[in-house]
Amino acid sequence: MSEAATHHEHDHHDHHPSGISRWLTTTNHKDIGTMYLIFSLIMFFIGGTMAMVIRAELFQPGLQFVDPQFFNSMTTMHALVMIFGAVMPAWTGFANWMIPMMIGAPDMALPRLNNWSFWILPFAFTLLLSTVFMPGGGPAGGWTMYPPLVLQTGAAFPFLIFAVHFMGASSIAGAINIIATVFNMRAPGMTLMKLPLFVWTWIITAFLLIASIPVLAGAVTMLLTDKFFGTAFFSAAGGGDPVMFQHIFWFFGHPEVYILILPAFGIVSAIIPTFARKPLFGYASMVYASAAIAFLSFIVWAHHMFTVGMPLAGELFFMYTTVLIAVPTGVKVFNWVATMWQSSMTFETPMLFAIAFLVLFTIGGFSGLMLGVTPVDFQYHDTYFVVAHFHYVLVTGAVYALMAGTYFWLPKWTGHMYDEGLGKLHFWLSTISVNVLFFPQHFLGLAGMPRRIPDYSVQFADFNMVSSIGGFVFGLSQLLFVVVVVKCVKGGAKATDQVWEGAHGLEWTLSSPPPYHSFNTPPDPATIEGGMR
Amino acid sequence: MGNHPIDDETRAAQQRAATRTAIALAVIAFVIYAWVFVSKL
Amino acid sequence: MTFSKFSNPWRKIALTSAILGLPGTAMAEWGLNLPRGVTPYSNTVYDLHMLILGVCVVVGIVVFGLILYSIIAFRKSAGAKAAQWHESTKVEILWTLIPFMILIGMAVPATHALIMMENVSNADMTIKVTGYQWKWHYQYLDEGINFFSTIANDSNMARQLKSGVDPNTVPNYLLEVDNHLVVPVGKKIRFLTTAGDVIHAWWVPALGWKRDAIPGYINESWAEIQTPGTYRGQCAELCGKDHGFMPIVVDALSAEDYAAWIAKTKAATQHADADAVVPAAAVAQQ
Numbered sequence: 001m002s003e004a005a006t007h008h009e010h011d012h013h014d015h016h017p018s019g020i021s022r023w024l025t026t027t028n029h030k031d032i033g034t035m036y037l038i039f040s041l042i043m044f045f046i047g048g049t050m051a052m053v054i055r056a057e058l059f060q061p062g063l064q065f066v067d068p069q070f071f072n073s074m075t076t077m078h079a080l081v082m083i084f085g086a087v088m089p090a091w092t093g094f095a096n097w098m099i100p101m102m103i104g105a106p107d108m109a110l111p112r113l114n115n116w117s118f119w120i121l122p123f124a125f126t127l128l129l130s131t132v133f134m135p136g137g138g139p140a141g142g143w144t145m146y147p148p149l150v151l152q153t154g155a156a157f158p159f160l161i162f163a164v165h166f167m168g169a170s171s172i173a174g175a176i177n178i179i180a181t182v183f184n185m186r187a188p189g190m191t192l193m194k195l196p197l198f199v200w201t202w203i204i205t206a207f208l209l210i211a212s213i214p215v216l217a218g219a220v221t222m223l224l225t226d227k228f229f230g231t232a233f234f235s236a237a238g239g240g241d242p243v244m245f246q247h248i249f250w251f252f253g254h255p256e257v258y259i260l261i262l263p264a265f266g267i268v269s270a271i272i273p274t275f276a277r278k279p280l281f282g283y284a285s286m287v288y289a290s291a292a293i294a295f296l297s298f299i300v301w302a303h304h305m306f307t308v309g310m311p312l313a314g315e316l317f318f319m320y321t322t323v324l325i326a327v328p329t330g331v332k333v334f335n336w337v338a339t340m341w342q343s344s345m346t347f348e349t350p351m352l353f354a355i356a357f358l359v360l361f362t363i364g365g366f367s368g369l370m371l372g373v374t375p376v377d378f379q380y381h382d383t384y385f386v387v388a389h390f391h392y393v394l395v396t397g398a399v400y401a402l403m404a405g406t407y408f409w410l411p412k413w414t415g416h417m418y419d420e421g422l423g424k425l426h427f428w429l430s431t432i433s434v435n436v437l438f439f440p441q442h443f444l445g446l447a448g449m450p451r452r453i454p455d456y457s458v459q460f461a462d463f464n465m466v467s468s469i470g471g472f473v474f475g476l477s478q479l480l481f482v483v484v485v486v487k488c489v490k491g492g493a494k495a496t497d498q499v500w501e502g503a504h505g506l507e508w509t510l511s512s513p514p515p516y517h518s519f520n521t522p523p524d525p526a527t528i529e530g531g532m533r
Numbered sequence: 534m535g536n537h538p539i540d541d542e543t544r545a546a547q548q549r550a551a552t553r554t555a556i557a558l559a560v561i562a563f564v565i566y567a568w569v570f571v572s573k574l
Numbered sequence: 575m576t577f578s579k580f581s582n583p584w585r586k587i588a589l590t591s592a593i594l595g596l597p598g599t600a601m602a603e604w605g606l607n608l609p610r611g612v613t614p615y616s617n618t619v620y621d622l623h624m625l626i627l628g629v630c631v632v633v634g635i636v637v638f639g640l641i642l643y644s645i646i647a648f649r650k651s652a653g654a655k656a657a658q659w660h661e662s663t664k665v666e667i668l669w670t671l672i673p674f675m676i677l678i679g680m681a682v683p684a685t686h687a688l689i690m691m692e693n694v695s696n697a698d699m700t701i702k703v704t705g706y707q708w709k710w711h712y713q714y715l716d717e718g719i720n721f722f723s724t725i726a727n728d729s730n731m732a733r734q735l736k737s738g739v740d741p742n743t744v745p746n747y748l749l750e751v752d753n754h755l756v757v758p759v760g761k762k763i764r765f766l767t768t769a770g771d772v773i774h775a776w777w778v779p780a781l782g783w784k785r786d787a788i789p790g791y792i793n794e795s796w797a798e799i800q801t802p803g804t805y806r807g808q809c810a811e812l813c814g815k816d817h818g819f820m821p822i823v824v825d826a827l828s829a830e831d832y833a834a835w836i837a838k839t840k841a842a843t844q845h846a847d848a849d850a851v852v853p854a855a856a857v858a859q860q
Contacts, residue, residue: 061741063733069815109551142812148789149772149814172562180554184547214562218569233573236790242773243788248569277650279660307775307810308786309793312692316685323677327670334669337637340644344656347645355645359638366630373680375687376623378783379608382775382810447605448779450810453818455733457748458741459605521538 024119027111028516029096032118034413036093037406039121041482043085044399046129048475050078055437055471058464063455071454072140073132079143083260084167085125087394090402091263092117092174095202097413099178101507101514102196104187104523109180117173124166131156142452144253145220147234147245151227161224168213175206175213187506189525193287196505197280198266200287204294205262208255211298216252219245243308250301258297260394262290264361264401265332268354270505271404272336275351276343277502282335289328289335296325306377315374322372326365333362348500349423353404356431357397364392367442382452385445391438396431403430403481410485411499415513416492422484429477436470598624609779612801612826616782618687626680633676691783694794697764701755705767705774705787705809708816712755715766719839725819726750733819749806754823756839758832759799767793772814778807778824786811799826 017025026032053074057065066074096114100107108114132138136154139145145160153160182195182203223245225231232238234245265286273280280286302310302318310318336358345351367389371377380386403426410418440463445451449460456464495512509527510518539547598620601607610620648654704711706722713720729748732739741747757763767776769787777784781797784807799805807822827835 061747062737062739063735065735067735067815068818072812072815072817109548110555113555140815146773146812149812152772152814172559176555176558176562179558180551183554184551210558210562211565214566215569218566221566222570222573236788242790244573276648277656279658281660282662282666283660285666307784308788309791312688315688315692319684319688320681323681326677327673330673331666331670333637335666337640337644338665339660340641340648342654342657342659343644343648344650344654345645345648346650355641359641362634362637366634369630370623370626373622373626373684375684375691376619376626378691378785379619379623379779381784382777443606446608447602448609448807450777450808450818452812453808455741455748455818457746463605 025115027107027115029100029107029111029114030413030514030516032114033093033095033097035118036089036096036121039118040086040090040093041485043081043089043125045478047078047081047086048478050074050081051471052475054078055468057454058456059468060465061456061458061461066454068454069140070137072142072452073138075452076139076142077128077132080128080139080163081125082394083143083256084164085121087260087398087402088167088171089121091202091205091260092171094198094263094267094402094405094409095174095178098409098507099181099199099202100185101510101518102199102505103182103185103190104506104519104528105181105185106517106520108177109185110177113173114177117170117177120166120170120173124163124170127159127166128163131159134159144249145223145245146249147223147226147242150223151234157227158224161220164220165217168217171209172213175209178202178206179210187519187522187525187528189528190506193284194528196266197269197283197286197290198263201262201266201269201290204290205259208259208262208294208297212252212255212259215248216256219248219252222248243305246305246308247302250304251298253304254301255294255297257390257393258293260398261361262294264357264398265290267401267405267408268336268357271350271354271408272339272358274408274500274502274504275348275354276340276345278339278343280335281338281341282331285331286335289331292328293325296321296328300325300372303372303374303377306374307381319372319374323369325372326369329365333358333365346501348407349418349420349427350404350408352424352427353400353407356427357400357404360392360396360400360431360435364389364394364397367392380445382450383445384441384449384451387451388438388441388445391441395438396434403427406481406485408500409507410488411495412507412510412512412514414489414492415495415511416488417495417499418484418488418492422480422487426477426480426484429480430474433470433473433477437467437474438470440464440467440470611780611782612799612803612805613781613797614800615687615691615797616780618690619782622683622687625683629676629680691795694764694796696762697796698761699758700764700766701757702766702768702792703776703787705769705771705776705813705820707771707814708809708820710751710755710776710809710820710822711770712753714836717836717840719836719843721753723751723753723755723822725821726752729821730819746806748819749808749821749823751821751823754804754825756825756827756832756835757799758829759802759826760829762796762798765795765797767795773811774809774813774820775811776807776822777810778805778822780805780807781824784810799824802826802828802831 023035053066057071134155136156139153139156139160141150141153182199222233226233226235232240234240234242236242269280269286300318300322302314303322306315371380371386371389407418407423444460444463449456497511498508499512506523598607599610602609608620608623610617700715702713702715709722709724711722728744729750731737732741732744733748767785767787768791769789771789774787775784776787783795785793785795803826805824809817809820
């Protein structure tokens with residue numbers, strides 16, 4: 001940056017508070033992004049610890065460590081923490097850090113709302129996690145909270161409901177901020193069809209959030225009134241319908257899983273072209289395919305409920321729409337592969353995670369396709385086959401993309417290169433162990449092991465032991481990730497502006513780290529036009 | 534690399550537009566929330 | 575000729591299904607695959623499962639093969655230079671249409687299978703299954719027999735936290751009950767599932783399906799068991815702390831053995847009624 005421009009920056013906002021006050025009151029998208037990411041990493045380890053409890057109990061048949069009620073609260077809380085505390089806030093953290101820079105804007109459109117959106121989360125999770133210590137323990141009816149079972153939750157019940165309300169409010173506010181920012185604050189020359197895929201997938205995700213989170217909020221409010229205010233929305237005895245909850249929940253729940261994965265598609269679409277030194281294949285169809293996935297995600301929800309006793313016409317409809325999602329998803333996978341074709345690749349850690357995503361997410365997609373075929377789903381539903389499916393798409397899908405994005409942008413955020421050797425070690429340990437952890441679960445489900453059980457009959461023992469060993473190694477390997485991140489924040493080889501030879505995009509035109517306030521002056525449209533080299 | 538800075542008037546117009554977008558989306562979210570109950574009463 | 579996805583896809587599917595089909599049943603014995611089961615429906619489902627799995631394996635081999643090839647051939651360290659092309663409408667249309675057609679190819683047999691499953695008509699007998707926390711209740715609507723079915727005592731003792739009992743010493747650990755559900759082979763049995771408290775699900779993998787048991791609902795399913803034997807299953811919907819401890823055991827008997835069991839069970843029920851403290855007949859006379 002030239003001296004004159006630097007002076008200009010300092011004139012506006014030289015003084016910001018330091019210490020705790022800075023972090024409590026900041027409206028800066030980089031600070032807020034950092035807070036989301038640190039929060040999400042902490043929650044990832046809390047959820048991960050719960051997973052270790054689960055895998056420890058399932059290591060052998062018989063009950064060795066925990067009673068069944070506590071086990072059920074572990075599976076419930078593990079999912080709630082990972083979905084709402086780790087993955088979603090991580091995506092919001094990436095959005096906050098990267099979107100303003102990617103579109104040439106100085107900050108998010110609504111900076112104070114942004115601060116509030118973040119700070120709701122530690123409050124919400126304090127509420128939720130405190131239930132583990134209450135009489136009766138934490139909620140144990142599954143993250144899906146089906147009534148009537150969830151209404152048997154004890155003292156934890158209102159805390160669960162309020163925590164979900166707060167997490168939802170945070171997500172909606174974040175989504176509103178992102179749409180308002182991208183629609184109104186783009187630099188001159190940054191047209192919609194020049195936006196990086198990460199921005200596009202986040203726009204679509206934000207619309208999904210606004211349409212679906214209020215539905216979740218409605219559903220849990222109805223649970224609250226059924227328990228405390230004499231309504232009977234879901235009680236058969238009172239003239240209500242337990243299955244209606246499932247419809248409402250999954251109307252939220254299915255778009256939710258696309259909310260969890262769409263930003264991942266955006267990240268992979270940034271990383272592969274960079275390390276392949278070749279433009280993304282089929283930019284326009286990637287945008288349309290993402291939009292098609294989002295649209296379809298609203299008309300497939302009952303595939304989570306195939307065994308509930310739906311009329312045949314319903315079962316057929318949802319089967320057809322569900323398998324149809326394979327088409328735009330396949331288009332995206334083929335486009336990534338085509339980007340790699342006749343390219344010039346190097347395999348730094350972000351690229352390793354992105355390629356692993358491509359292969360392993362696709363495996364998750366295959367099991368998803370199988371699950372979508374209703375007559376066979378009657379065997380797979382509520383077994384470990386489902387558990388294998390969603391862990392492939394969420395761990396080797398969403399979490400791997402988060403790791404890839406972190407390694408990709410850490411040098412930009414911190415100004416230091418991370419330790420490549422440690423990064424690669426983290427990658428290989430994780431990838432081998434994650435497959436040892438989850439692949440055998442396909443077999444367990446096919447062989448007849450139901451999900452959400454703390455103990456199992458002896459024919460399932462071998463694969464459970466293997467899976468648990470994979471789990472312990474995978475869990476420990478994530479400590480390496482923390483080491484890499486902390487070490488990088490503290491120091492490392494100096495990062496250039498562009499960092500990666502094949503990197504293109506407005507964020508790579510800024511210094512590493514970028515100024516606290518970037519793009520107070522918008523970028524030159526010629527830079528945008530020229531492909532941001 | 535510098536263009537001319539965005540002047541205060543343009544910035545204020547952007548801010549107003551962004552706020553309008555935000556309010557519209559918040560209303561949509563609230564209406565969806567309310568509709569979930571009302572349709573089930 | 576290369577095994578690329580632009581040559582005849584149907585040949586690959588048939589070939590792969592045949593290759594996979596051979597060890598498919600063996601894989602089920604090793605706990606790797608879905609079992610065939612003992613009903614017409616379970617066999618239909620098994621075949622459909624193998625078809626779709628076959629399609630996924632073929633597509634996977636092609637896609638992962640291309641990725642692996644790229645990683646080796648298009649490495650900068652090997653001197654590869656990056657092309658800059660990034661569009662091809664023709665190719666995009668092809669790889670949109672071909673998957674779409676593969677899906678239709680799968681949807682047709684799947685639709686037939688689903689119609690088969692949902693056709694509950696002309697049943698020979700009906701059994702009402704009610705899920706409770708944490709046991710099952712069975713009622714033979716045509717015979718006037720009913721009873722609870724709860725996890726066997728030895729399993730229940732062994733599964734307690736830190737019981738010190740090795741599960742391997744318990745026969746059919748977690749898959750044994752006090753009262754088996756006894757049914758005849760070769761008859762179309764209609765199952766009505768419901769529940770008395772929270773949602774449960776009744777699942778016997780050998781029959782080929784599971785169905786939710788929901789309070790306030792009565793769901794219908796059917797099975798016609800072709801092979802006599804004992805078939806075990808479990809509750810398949812989280813229903814509270816002992817969700818993992820309410821198994822299902824079905825004994826499928828020949829027609830004669832079933833008739834004998836019915837007679838014996840009815841006699842035992844009447845005997846029990848006669849011994850009851852306040853006989854129903856005595857109450858009615860007062």
